[in-house]
Amino acid sequence: MLKLKYLFNNVDLAEMLVRNWELDERSPDVFTTYRISSNATYSFQFNGKTQFLRFAPTSEKYRENLLAELDFISYLRSKEYGVLETVGSKSGNELMEVQTPWGEYYASVFKQVPGVPISETDLNDHIIFSYGKSLGKLHRLSSEYQPVRSKRQSFSDVLTSIETFLIDLPHETLALKETTLLQDYFQSIPKSKNNFGLIHYDFEYDNVFYDAKSQSCYAIDFDDAMYHWFVMDIEQTLDSLQDCILPKLFQEKKECFLDGYRTEFKIEDDMMELLPAFRRFADLYGYVRILRSTEDQWNHEPDWLVGLRGRLMEAMKNKSRYFGMDL
Incomplete structure (x- = not known):
């Protein structure tokens, strides 16, 4: 669970982070839902499909753990295990480290799973x-x-x-x-x-x-x-x-x-x-x-x-x- 000071809805921060990925621009509201617990997670649309931006302050996470998580997900997908799929950023990275007015954040994007x-x-x-x-x-x-x-x-x-x-x-x-x-x-x-x-x-x-x-x-x-x-x-x-x-x-x-x-x-x-x-x-x-x-x-x-x-x-x-x- 994040510290309580990070549990506030911050759409401006989320929008700044999500701009590192492709998204649909047709709607004036970028995000449809959000949830904040161990991470902040905001849903958005790309090519008419739902994706999720996940982010947290770098002070709350270990980079090595995040990279290892992404590696394990990739391994599971290679074995045809039912698991979420990561989305590369515009620069081709699964994990972004972004400097913002609110501090430095880790961010990733995942596709919505079926069901x-x-x-x-x-x-x-x-x-x-x-x-x-x-x-x-x-x-x-x-x-x-x-x-x-x-x-x-x-x-x-x-x-x-x-x-x-x-x-x-x-x-x-x-x-x-x-x-x-x-x-x-x-x-x-x-x-x-x-x-x-x-x-x-x-x-x-x-x-x-x-x-x-x-x-x-x-x-x-x-x-x-x-x-x-x-x-x-x-x-x-x-x-x-x-x-x-x-x-x-x-x-x-x-x-x-x-x-x-x-x-x-x-x-x-x-x-x-x-x-x-x-x-x-x-x-x-x-x-x-x-x-x-x-x-x-x-x-x-x-x-x-x-x-x-x-x-x-x-x-x-x-x-x-x-x-x-x-x-």
Whole structure:
């Protein structure tokens, strides 16, 4: 999540950045929709088709991670995996670094993928099975992947970064203890090409689209991808599904998802038993991202920002409920 000061709609900035790509000039309004969270994303038209401008301040991102993300997407497309497609700028670059009156920004453009988000379907067994199959195929391809230019960060890099951030915050002793617990715990888990590799990390129902025509899934938003155990993706995905599936149906849908996954890639039973530990990682990472995002405060904040801050504080409370407990 970006710092709160970057969550404001800035159409002038977005228009300045998007001019580095081709776009339709017929409409007086360049953008049709926008969303700001870990990045700012604005939709626009080119040749009558929807594309998405994604950008963030260079202070919020690592260039090597962004290049590695684009490399991984290119690799997946070369293997005919359902994934978003990048668009080269007028200068032929997938990633632009642009100086603006608001600072320096990284920007990329992606084509819209077919279909609708998984959350907007009826979540029938065929769709859930396809959803699981898509994640299994992603992990199978990841197990064979060798980076070309840059390498994404790992879970260990994330924990080190969290430790560095927390160590100077005297009121975050429990979060720091949780970081140390996870660092020690993960050292005991074996790694192999069958259980560890580059994961999506955010394979949630709003980042995976189901296309009824091809009856297959397309993944977007690899911004959080990292090297981790593959079951981290499984835990994140199943956790998100609980938001849109009735509790009495969840176990059945979970098994359907895992059946689809297993058609593409094996799940080791002993790794599935570790899912609670991976939930702890996700909670800690989410907690610290919110903490970092909200550390700045201003007088006379608008009502929407006050409301957002309140919801984020509640989310932090939920994510920290197991901090410091034995794993």
